[in-house]
Amino acid sequence: MAIENSIVVPTYHEKLNIKPLTERLFKALGEEGSAKSELIFVDDNSKDGSVEEVEALQKKGYNVKIIVRTTERGLSSAVLKGFYESKGEYLVCMDADLQHPPEYVPELLARLRMHPFVIGTRYAAGVEMDKDWPLYRRVISSGARMMAKPLTLASDPMSGFFGVQKNELAKASEGTIDAKGFKIALDLLVKLPFDDALIGEQPFSFGVRTEGKSKLSSKVMILYLAQLNELYIYKFGAQNVISSIITWALIVGI
Numbered sequence: 001m002a003i004e005n006s007i008v009v010p011t012y013h014e015k016l017n018i019k020p021l022t023e024r025l026f027k028a029l030g031e032e033g034s035a036k037s038e039l040i041f042v043d044d045n046s047k048d049g050s051v052e053e054v055e056a057l058q059k060k061g062y063n064v065k066i067i068v069r070t071t072e073r074g075l076s077s078a079v080l081k082g083f084y085e086s087k088g089e090y091l092v093c094m095d096a097d098l099q100h101p102p103e104y105v106p107e108l109l110a111r112l113r114m115h116p117f118v119i120g121t122r123y124a125a126g127v128e129m130d131k132d133w134p135l136y137r138r139v140i141s142s143g144a145r146m147m148a149k150p151l152t153l154a155s156d157p158m159s160g161f162f163g164v165q166k167n168e169l170a171k172a173s174e175g176t177i178d179a180k181g182f183k184i185a186l187d188l189l190v191k192l193p194f195d196d197a198l199i200g201e202q203p204f205s206f207g208v209r210t211e212g213k214s215k216l217s218s219k220v221m222i223l224y225l226a227q228l229n230e231l232y233i234y235k236f237g238a239q240n241v242i243s244s245i246i247t248w249a250l251i252v253g254i
């Protein structure tokens with residue numbers, strides 16, 4: 001059966017999460033869904049046994065592969081690499097650490113048949129934030145979300161769980177997608193030409209990381225501000241940055 005769905009997972013030191021993620025994902029997809037889906041890990045040379053873990057899963061018959069990068073590092077560029085190497089038309093990005101529970105993937109894929117882009121959102125009725133997520137991460141996340149409001153209507157543009165149709169990805173002008181940042185969903189939401197009204201949303205409860213550590217450090221906040229600056233200029237033009245900041249201030253009620 002032809003591959004329709006490609007699930008791309010950036011990894012750095014995630015050996016212990018690879019097997020449970022693969023097993024839970026393909027179980028959730030079921031027999032028919034699994035036959036038309038591939039799972040691609042894009043690893044930045046972790047050298048922690050992730051490759052061997054994937055090889056063992058391949059021997060068990062799972063359609064999974066791992067791309068190991070040795071000359072590049074970074075979450076967004078890893079995701080883009082996976083997208084460009086994928087066979088499917090329906091692309092999903094998710095984290096390895098099970099904070100994006102694989103059981104939501106079939107629903108997200110179904111929505112992706114009807115929307116050019118589907119954002120996994122933690123800000124919806126009936127879902128909740130990981131209770132172990134520290135207060136400082138919640139505060140930063142809320143602030144970051146507010147600052148992105150003028151850029152997109154998506155309710156959780158900071159999310160690392162999303163889907164995009166490959167033909168939409170191909171519409172990005174050459175070299176515009178920023179592979180340096182780590183908020184790849186936000187970048188795509190701003191730069192792909194689809195209308196905001198067409199964005200689909202997949203509510204999900206943010207899970208708890210039980211193996212390994214978060215890779216995102218405080219430096220990420222500075223990178224995010226730089227990314228926001230670039231996106232404001234991209235969307236509103238350099239001369240409009242001041243007025244868009246005023247718009248933002250009005251929106252968030254400062």
Ligand SMILES: Nc1nc2c(ncn2[C@@H]2O[C@H](COP(=O)(O)OP(=O)(O)O[C@H]3O[C@H](CO)[C@@H](O)[C@H](O)[C@@H]3O)[C@@H](O)[C@H]2O)c(=O)[nH]1
Pocket residue numbers: 009010011012013014042043044073074075078094095096097099158159160161182183213214215216
């Ligand atoms: N290849 C590669 N993968 C990376 C890198 N840095 C992180 N990753 C992978 O990217 C995924 C997310 O990293 P975490 O370290 O688990 O991030 P987090 O602090 O939990 O933040 C996540 O949730 C936030 C809230 O939704 C998101 O904003 C953020 O993008 C990320 O998805 C994991 O699978 C991790 O291994 C890197 O430099 N290279």
Ligand SMILES: [Mg+2]
Pocket residue numbers: 095097099209214
């Ligand atoms: Mg995580």
